[in-house]
Amino acid sequence: CLHQLDTTPIDPNVSTKDNVYQTVEDYNQGLAKLYAGYAVTGQQGPDGDGDLGGIDEGASQYLRRYWEAQELPTDEALNCWGDPGQPDMSTMSWSSTNTLNEALYYRVIYQISIANQFIRDCAGAEFDLSRQIAEARFLRAYSYWHALDLYGNGVPKVTEENSVGADLPSPWGAKHNGDELFKYITSELESIINKDNEQHLVETGESMFGQANVGVAYMLLTKVYLNAPVYLDAALLPGDYLDKAETYVEQVLNRYSLSESKKNSVSAYQSLFLMDNYEEGNEVIFSINYFGNQTRTWGGMTYLINAATGGGMDRDYMGAPGWGGNRALVSLDKYFDNVSDERDLFFYGEGHTPEVTNFYEFSQGVPVMKFRNVDSFGNPGDATFAEVNFPVFRVADAMLMQAEIKVRKYGEHDKQVFTKLWARANRQGQTPDMTLKNILEERARELYWEGHRRQDLRRFNSFTKSEHVTAWPFKGTNTSTPNGISNVDSRYELYPIPASEIGANPNLNQNPGY
């Protein structure tokens, strides 16, 4: 009976390589994991069978980590929790041993790894999986773009060509601002939007809400090309990067349009951030979808809404219990001056002071009620797990990018985008001139807390430097020094590759300054 030692899993939820993929539906489940990788943390909601180890499962959630990395070190948000590494994210003083940075890095790389595995598993299937593979390639490129944006060009080079556990991966390039990964991302995206290729994405009109389609890929291409000067050494910058961005953003704008009408009991703008925002597929280009009980996680929208709720805020209005963590800063509030604007979704209630003197005090700062776990009628969603879909890309962003591309390329552009966005928001007053500074300000007004700010500030040379935006509270200081500084060490432009990764993979180089 020695053959009994060859036993294979008997668990109804665990399968072996030989029998996991039998039908197209099986492959769709594999593909669904790639999408779910952005939304939840593992195979058991909300926790208990996490994808990653070594960190609190909820805190390791992709969107939660990515959002914090793009928002907390900026003029838009501050988190008052004292968990290990958490204050460092808000004060721009992280090190290579920061556990939250570590979790973010591993999340991004993990997502790439499982996309690779899915593509490997599709090889040799007896079904036509070209659409599924194209989506997997898109999601891989999307995460690689996060890696490039957060960590630079020195992240591990792993594709479907590598096999599991075989070799130590090499970096894409020796230099953090080399162009190897940039080229890979753009060529992958350009390949899957091409309908002549067997593996290509569906057209926007054939797509479901939250699915990767051609329009989403154009949006991502626009982002990658527009940010190229941030990612690449000047000598490697393609001469036509703005032309490409201009072409691609036009493709986006051909496919999407603003949601301009008031919806039920909320404004058109607010309707983009509530439970029924899936009905706004004309404006929301790509999303991370949540539906409460079926996508349980302690990260994602549950985190974004709960952490934004606390103190004297109305839990029923927010549709969520309060964890009291994130709030905006006066530096964001000031973009709204005292002008009426439907995008001004801040809480100014009793007991809360806008200025933060005590870093750890939630009642100091400007609470944000942009995302709420209710629908446009005000009906609450699942009381524990949020049901709001996170808008990854919106057409308003594309419109502002188009204006920026034009200004950068031609030096000037009309004010039409400001006019449109102000009109939708019923914002009073004179629209400003179309300048880079004003675009960056408008991006704060329109897109705050949507996970773009750090990237925007870097592109406008205002993240560690202060070309358009100077210091904001706690910028580059510490939890007991509320007055931030204007210029911060340039190493904080990129996050460090975690020390544990550098230790595990001697092929990699640490980012400069860490």
Place this chain on the structure above:
Amino acid sequence: QSKTVKGTVVDETGQPLPGVAVIIQGTARGTTTDFDGEFTLGLEDQDETLEFSYIGYAKKSVEIGTTINFNINMEVDAEQLEEVLVIGYGSTTKKDATGSVEAVTADNFNKGAINSPQGLLQGKVAGVQITTGGGAPGSGSTIRIRGGSSLSASNDPLIVIDGVPVDNDGVSGMRNPLNAINPADIESMTVLKDASATAIYGSRASNGVIIITTKKGSQNDSSINVNYNGSVSINTLNDQIDVLSADQYRDIMSGRPGEHLLGDANTNWQNEVFKTSVSTDHNVGVSGNVKGWLPYRASVGYTLDNGTLEGSSMDRTTLNLNLSPKFLDDHLSVNASVKGMFVNNKFGNTDAIGSAVAYDPTQSVYDSRFEHYGGYHTWTNSDDPLSGRSVNAPSNPMAMINQNSNTSTVNRSIGNAQVDYKVHGFEDLTFKVNAGYDYSSSKGGIYEGVETSWNENNGPAGSDDKGGYVSDYTQDKRNELLDVYAQYNKEIGKHKFDVMGGYSWQHFYEEGSTYENNVYGNIDNPMRLWATEYYLMSFFGRANYTFNNKYMATVTVRQDGTSRFSQNNRWGTFPSLALAWKINEEPWMQSANFVSDLKLRAGVGVTGQQDIGQGNFPYMPTYTIGDDNSKYGFYNPNTGQWEYINTTRPGGYDENIKWEETVTYNAGVDFGFFNDRVTGSAEAYYRVTNDLLNVIPVPGGSNLTNMLLTNVGSMENKGVELSLNTKIIQRQDFHWDFGVNVTWNDSKITKLTTVDDPSYEGVKVGGIAGGTGETVQIHRVGYAPYSFLVYEQIYDDAGKPIEGAYVDRNGDGVIDEKDKYIAGDPMANLYFGFTTRLSYKNWEFSLAGRAQFGAQVYNNVDSNNSAYDQLYVSANNNTNNVTTDIYNTGFQTRQLHSDYYVQDANFLRIDNIMIGYNFNNFLKGKSNLRVFGTVNNPCVFSNYKGIDPEIQGGIDNNMYPRPTTYMIGFNVNF
């Protein structure tokens, strides 16, 4: 003196037996035999009977009459287990053992209200540290033999119950998997410590083996013996965590923010959640022998153990049946046993322990403003009681207890039948078959009603059903065993051989389900089913060779195959060799009269560890289907429908994963002096574990996870053990024994990475309360596992810690992670166990205790509950109590990583004190009655600032406190 008699005592083979006690019955007079087995003794006229006694032999009484010269043949007493050591797949005697083997028999077990087998052994054996998990009824214990040899993998010893090795994974719904055995049914527990003793268990033996043998019927005595044991005990807590009283709290809150929230009550929350409880235990055993061929023993036990935490209890019924018949002229012998256990647990809500520390003492338990929470005072988002429960504020401890029901029912049975057949006409050869099983079935769950504040608002969207929490689980385990082996014994002149070899098969199977919902059951959460299994197959053999009863050698080898590893790594071979020399058998020792026993032993062997704690298929690519709470969905704008999809995840794996291997060197000496009035042993060991299983970060992108269990690293343990038992007074009606054991152990990690990387800081472990992901321990090369990694606190002139001021240990001008240092570890370097027993006429007294030195504990109770900024949390709109340590530190915010909280855990604990009285001629001599009173855990002497320094793992975070138990019991024999 009227006459002098003399005589010779010989053993069953006719060899002279030295050291036999010869006592004149009814007196304290007597002598012992010399090395030729001879004795001379002066008698008085009234002396009638001589008694001959010797360990391992049946006591013999001889009438004196007119005899002057006695020739006495002593016969081996098969039942006297003191001498017979049960070892893996066989038995030996203490004097013939070549490895480090120690048995503790029923007489020497710890006394008192002890419900678990582990408790019987606590402090009794050198090198064995047993730490209870706290004071919960029927709580489990952690056993560490010689410090443990693993980091990530299990450090638990293998437990073998009547020949059935049980798995260590525990049983759902049981605080302690070993509760299946009623302590009253245990005859002996044998601890195998070194590799020459354990290697016969191969891949499961690295952390030692404990063999539990239950009581059996008598081979000789055909009378029916009925034994009843009963006791009642009272459990109380002697100590509480020192938190501020309501008045102290009002005082400290005076003028501080949050003062407006204070109530008018004076509540000692710890008094509310803890109580004095009464427990009881009854056990009836019947043993005898049917018609001389069927020895039997049957017993029924009932234990009701009520915990000191409100709502926690265990009731347990145990059945035990042993049959050991012999057939065919004793050529065929059978040892069959069936054990059954039926237990009902109420777990209480242990989270209330921490909440009782932190809850505001000025609030009352009940508060009419909060009728919708069952009338319990509850923290809400604003001063409006209807504003919703403040989710991050502590819950009312009494609500947590009274509104929570967490119960389980577990049935378990362990049984086996061993059949030994001595071949007719070739009696040196015995074939043995042992078939066994270990089945358990558990179910349990939690019920919390709609009024529970911590489950507020968990109803589905748009529903009015806001309600409560229900969970349940089931687990069924079916483990089966088959051993087939043969033993060959032969003595040719001065050469003695004992050779054994065989095959073993074990199958471990378990399945179960989990389910969660609100009390209405209207959340779409289907029951989740799971199942897993693995196989273990082995070939094993042992050869003992003895020359001239002086020189002994033992060789064992086991080859194990497990389904947990890939074909390439599946089989492992675990050999051992031991040599022993009975020095006192040498002719030149004969003149050293005072030496009754002297044996030198040395052994080396390899053992493994396959209990890796990462599922049963760590080498294999597997895919896990996500549950219905981790789906992904897309909205189809054309149909207006959502489409939800379960996900499939490819799991990370290590194709090359294999056993940990531990090489153990052991040298020891067993001694007995003055006719075994002083006995003991001294041993030294050195153990190296290689291919240590450890969870390490994998290079990003190279696998399908970020942390992977893999074979990397090494660690070593070295130590010295000494045990000493003395019979200080040994008279007819007055006996006084004293036993002590001492262990010095040192564990050190020697390697943690594949390539040598001096900058590698180690693996952070030891999560603490106080923040998500906070840790205070590390596995670091050069230090003990679980060493504390903290900052060095700076103190002012008055000795008060200065908040946030730490020593810049690396001198770089910045206080950061790099300034943390190793401030100790939770493993004791030196520990003692001691027992003393005294009997005078019908009275008996015993006392046992333990001590440890060189261990540290991280006081998480103080570190997490003793800062001014916790008194009022505005975000949660609640006030919290703190411990009185705040007066010592004055910390404004918590200083979780200060070495101030790493505190010495040296202690001396008295485990139990017993006083008993025997009524020998109860019921006109037809029975024995023994009445006794015990106190368990009467006191612990320690400088530790928390309640109890004995904390497994070294992080003190609201452990269920160990009660002091006063018990009165009686024991009747018919």
